[in-house]
Amino acid sequence: xxxxxxxxxxxxxxxxxxxxxxxxxxxxxxxxxxxxxxxxxxxxxxxxxxxxxxxxxxxxxxxxxxxxxxxxxxxxxxxxxxxxxxxxxxxxxxxxxxxxxxxxxxxxxxxxxxxxxxxxxxxxxxxxxxxxxxxxxxxxxxxxxxxxxxxxxxxxxxxxxxxxxxxxxxxxxxxxxxxxxxxxxxxxxxxxxxxxxxxxxxxxxxxxxxxxxxxxxxxxxxxxxxxxxxxxxxxxxxxxxxxxxxxxxxxxxxxxxxxxxxxxxxxxxxxxxxxxxxxxxxxxxxxxxxxxxxxxxxxxxxxxxxxxxxxxxxxxxxxxxxxxxxxxxxxxxxxxxxxxxxxxxxxxxxxxxxxxxxxxxxxxxxxxxxxxxxxxxxxxxxxxxxxxxxxxxxxxxxxxxxxxxxxxxxxxxxxxxxxxxxx
Amino acid sequence: xxxxxxxxxxxxxxxxxxxxxxxxxxxxxxxxxxxxxxxxxxxxxxxxxxxxxxxxxxxxxxxxxxxxxxxxxxxxxxxxxxxxxxxxxxxxxxxxxxxxxxxxxxxxxxxxxxxxxxxxxxxxxxxxxxxxxxxxxxxxxxxxxxxxxxxxxxxxxxxxxxxxxxxxxxxxxxxxxxxxxxxxxxxxxxxxxxxxxxxxxxxxxxxxxxxxxxxxxxxxxxxxxxxxxxxxxxxxxxxxxxxxxxxxxxxxxxxxxxxxxxxxxxxxxxxxxxxxxxxxxxxxxxxxxxxxxxxxxxxxxxxxxxxxxxxxxxxxxxxxxxxxxxxxxxxxxxxxxxxxxxxxxxxxxxxxxxxxxxxxxxxxxxxxxxxxxxxxxxxxxxxxxxxxxxxxxxxxxxxxxxxxxxxxxxxxxxxxxxxxxxxxxxxxxxxxxxxxxxxxxxxxxxxxxxxxxxxxxxxxxxxxxxxxxxxxxxx
Numbered sequence: 001x002x003x004x005x006x007x008x009x010x011x012x013x014x015x016x017x018x019x020x021x022x023x024x025x026x027x028x029x030x031x032x033x034x035x036x037x038x039x040x041x042x043x044x045x046x047x048x049x050x051x052x053x054x055x056x057x058x059x060x061x062x063x064x065x066x067x068x069x070x071x072x073x074x075x076x077x078x079x080x081x082x083x084x085x086x087x088x089x090x091x092x093x094x095x096x097x098x099x100x101x102x103x104x105x106x107x108x109x110x111x112x113x114x115x116x117x118x119x120x121x122x123x124x125x126x127x128x129x130x131x132x133x134x135x136x137x138x139x140x141x142x143x144x145x146x147x148x149x150x151x152x153x154x155x156x157x158x159x160x161x162x163x164x165x166x167x168x169x170x171x172x173x174x175x176x177x178x179x180x181x182x183x184x185x186x187x188x189x190x191x192x193x194x195x196x197x198x199x200x201x202x203x204x205x206x207x208x209x210x211x212x213x214x215x216x217x218x219x220x221x222x223x224x225x226x227x228x229x230x231x232x233x234x235x236x237x238x239x240x241x242x243x244x245x246x247x248x249x250x251x252x253x254x255x256x257x258x259x260x261x262x263x264x265x266x267x268x269x270x271x272x273x274x275x276x277x278x279x280x281x282x283x284x285x286x287x288x289x290x291x292x293x294x295x296x297x298x299x300x301x302x303x304x305x306x307x308x309x310x311x312x313x314x315x316x317x318x319x320x321x322x323x324x325x326x327x328x329x330x331x332x333x334x335x336x337x338x339x340x341x342x343x344x345x346x347x348x349x350x351x352x353x354x355x356x357x358x359x360x361x362x363x364x365x366x367x368x369x370x371x372x373x374x375x376x377x378x379x380x381x382x383x384x385x386x387x388x389x390x391x392x393x394x395x396x397x398x399x400x401x402x403x404x405x406x407x408x409x410x411x412x413x414x415x416x417x418x419x420x421x422x423x
Numbered sequence: 424x425x426x427x428x429x430x431x432x433x434x435x436x437x438x439x440x441x442x443x444x445x446x447x448x449x450x451x452x453x454x455x456x457x458x459x460x461x462x463x464x465x466x467x468x469x470x471x472x473x474x475x476x477x478x479x480x481x482x483x484x485x486x487x488x489x490x491x492x493x494x495x496x497x498x499x500x501x502x503x504x505x506x507x508x509x510x511x512x513x514x515x516x517x518x519x520x521x522x523x524x525x526x527x528x529x530x531x532x533x534x535x536x537x538x539x540x541x542x543x544x545x546x547x548x549x550x551x552x553x554x555x556x557x558x559x560x561x562x563x564x565x566x567x568x569x570x571x572x573x574x575x576x577x578x579x580x581x582x583x584x585x586x587x588x589x590x591x592x593x594x595x596x597x598x599x600x601x602x603x604x605x606x607x608x609x610x611x612x613x614x615x616x617x618x619x620x621x622x623x624x625x626x627x628x629x630x631x632x633x634x635x636x637x638x639x640x641x642x643x644x645x646x647x648x649x650x651x652x653x654x655x656x657x658x659x660x661x662x663x664x665x666x667x668x669x670x671x672x673x674x675x676x677x678x679x680x681x682x683x684x685x686x687x688x689x690x691x692x693x694x695x696x697x698x699x700x701x702x703x704x705x706x707x708x709x710x711x712x713x714x715x716x717x718x719x720x721x722x723x724x725x726x727x728x729x730x731x732x733x734x735x736x737x738x739x740x741x742x743x744x745x746x747x748x749x750x751x752x753x754x755x756x757x758x759x760x761x762x763x764x765x766x767x768x769x770x771x772x773x774x775x776x777x778x779x780x781x782x783x784x785x786x787x788x789x790x791x792x793x794x795x796x797x798x799x800x801x802x803x804x805x806x807x808x809x810x811x812x813x814x815x816x817x818x819x820x821x822x823x824x825x826x827x828x829x830x831x832x833x834x835x836x837x838x839x840x841x842x843x844x845x846x847x848x849x850x851x852x853x854x855x856x857x858x859x860x861x862x863x864x865x866x867x868x869x870x871x872x873x874x875x876x877x878x879x880x881x882x883x884x885x886x887x888x889x890x891x892x893x894x895x896x897x898x
Binding site: 272 | 596597600601603604605606608609686687688689690691692696697701704708866867868869870871872889891892893
């Protein structure tokens with residue numbers, strides 16, 4: 001356990017103080033003595049029924065605005081294969097259906113070309129989530145760990161601080177092999193942070209659910225129990241900032257229980273790759289009813305290892321996924337005509353004519369900074385012509401704030417909010 | 424009549440006789456055949472090597488696909504050059520050098536040998552009438568044909584051993600990522616395991632190939648590449664030097680790998696490239712690869728020179744120690760060494776190396792060494808440096824004990840040599856591993872379909888042609 005968690009360092013934070021007082025009073029009035037727990041746990045694991053969010057919920061507003069589905073068109077796609085030529089696009093649904101028939105296309109979205117601003121997946125996701133370009137350094141100091149922490153609030157934190165939205169309705173859906181992206185759920189900002197975090201759905205979370213369920217079985221042998229307990233601890237402790245390790249909720253447990261009943265435990269039956277993200281998203285729409293949903297697609301990134309068709313095929317799979325989610329939304333009366341789709345890549349990719357497989361993105365090439373955005377849904381303009389004016393990728397966070405009407409005071413306001421979509 | 428006394432005459436001292444310069448123009452050791460001024464010789468040497476370098480460069484890179492064909496000529500030329508270097512080294516050590524110039528010695532052989540092979544025309548001057556040692560006239564063929572034939576044979580033999588590892592590596596890369604992309608969990612280990620198998624196969628081949636390439640070059644016989652017993656004995660004769668050759672090759676491949684990967688940072692990064700048309704980018708790229716090919720050819724000269732020096736000394740050591748039988752010696756080698764009076768009497772049957780590097784026992788111990796080293800690395804990850812040292816100490820203790828016992832039994836030299844070879848071959852394994860690792864890192868950054876894994880330019884085709892197909896050239 002680390003003590004450098006900036007979010008709980010200010011010991012006199014108003015909310016924390018209130019929570020502790022409430023918890024202490026509750027515990028005393030019930031005649032209970034909270035003992036045998038360490039001080040850290042006492043700070044964060046509150047007495048029964050006194051979830052720290054509950055006190056804040058009183059002050060928070062009910063949300064009645066549109067839902068937003070933010071699709072991270074990851075891991076890095078170029079304009080050439082997506083939006084530059086209608087006849088050559090590998091994402092026909094996004095281009096011909098969402099852009100041409102009902103939405104708006106921002107052709108020139110840009111990632112700042114300043115030193116320290118990297119064009120990669122983790123960073124790109126955090127630019128989208130926080131509305132600021134920043135230099136992120138791996139805090140785990142392990143090779144290829146790419147473990148970043150947001151310094152300013154994410155859109156989920158803004159959203160949940162403003163509105164009375166339960167954790168499971170502010171959802172991030174992640175791929176199965178990018179564990180580092182599991183922990184972008186909240187920032188280190190002292191006024192926001194863990195209590196306004198979002199919830200992640202991923203196979204990683206499913207595996208931890210399975211372990212917890214297995215540990216409930218009394219038939220488990222001691223040795224096996226110890227092994228599984230350690231395994232679970234290792235998985236949960238990866239998010240060391242969350243001291244109460246509260247990674248599950250009844251809603252999530254129900255969600256995973258149904259997933260297990262349907263697909264089993266083997267992991268060999270459920271959809272794979274980016275298709276599993278689509279499956280999770282469609283199920284989440286039915287069961288968890290998210291209001292703000294982010295889907296982090298990632299498979300075009302396989303093109304790093306050669307085979308350009310990995311890239312184009314993965315774009316098509318994402319397009320198909322967006323179509324499925326769109327249809328699921330249209331088939332649900334609560335979501336239909338009340339859901340905005342925002343589709344933005346985390347970064348671009350190289351356009352290097354000197355390479356046989358010219359799709360890298362780690363070397364800050366120009367093309368890796370050049371992306372796009374698509375928006376479609378109620379309240380979104382449909383100008384029929386693409387927006388040529390250059391915008392910054394970080395403007396997406398402010399745009400989400402404007403759609404859902406929550407303040408985004410820490411975003412880079414100079415980047416704007418993709419104003420053309422509200423015209 | 425008085426007979427005058429016969430004066431006493433001291434015997435003539437033969438050492439006082441003046442040295443006679445041969446009248447037929449043959450030069451002896453230290454003497455120069457022609458009497459051209461050194462400036463002319465220097466200039467002609469510089470011009471000659473500049474021409475060879477230029478031609479070698481263009482043959483290493485010219486046009487797409489054609490580069491691979493022309494690089495066969497480079498292989499052939501390098502083999503003939505190595506042959507000349509090895510023979511020249513032996514000639515310099517030999518007493519024959521006192522009687523014959525190197526060129527005369529070469530013209531007396533049954534095969535065309537020259538220290539300065541040409542690319543196209545016939546090699547060297549016409550056969551000297553003074554070379555009376557020749558048993559039969561040597562056919563003087565066009566150098567172009569010789570380079571092509573020897574190059575083709577060289578590549579064929581090299582691929583016969585190294586090609587399997589390269590193919591398996593290529594398969595593992597293609598299939599592994601394909602499977603990973605499609606999330607075939609059920610076959611997940613196939614990609615990485617075949618990759619490791621390919622690397623292992625390639626390294627195993629590279630234990631043998633560099634020495635076998637020189638042996639083939641010197642004998643001029645493709646079948647000599649597969650003289651396993653002889654080549655193994657050569658390797659065993661100079662294990663540390665052979666490890667050094669591997670290190671030189673691996674180090675030399677590092678800048679080449681960087682140059683091969685560098686285009687990743689050209690276009691889309693600098694305005695000169697980004698704003699250029701496709702034709703201009705192609706032209707810039709061709710200039711770049713031509714420069715790289717020039718560097719490649721120089722690197723090849725250095726690596727092959729080191730290899731030929733090593734071979735030259737290893738053969739003499741093997742013969743001096745009587746490690747090979749009469750029958751093991753290749754006829755061409757036999758003839759060369761006999762003429763140079765460097766061939767001692769050899770045993771009828773080669774001695775057995777029960778625990779040598781080429782023997783089964785040596786391989787088993789070598790494999791065990793590698794496994795223990797990997798276990799030590801794993802222990803280092805779990806328990807830190809203490810774990811690493813502990814594993815090595817447990818493995819090393821019995822060997823140390825054996826060495827100590829050997830000291831008292833007057834076998835210290837034998838055991839010492841055995842352990843030296845073990846150390847050399849353990850190093851050799853990891854040096855070749857580093858060689859392959861460079862390829863993997865390079866391919867991760869800048870993938871070259873097929874040729875990236877199938878061709879290692881310091882070992883196989885010396886070709887620096889990585890112009891992308893499709894983007895700049897018509898598919």
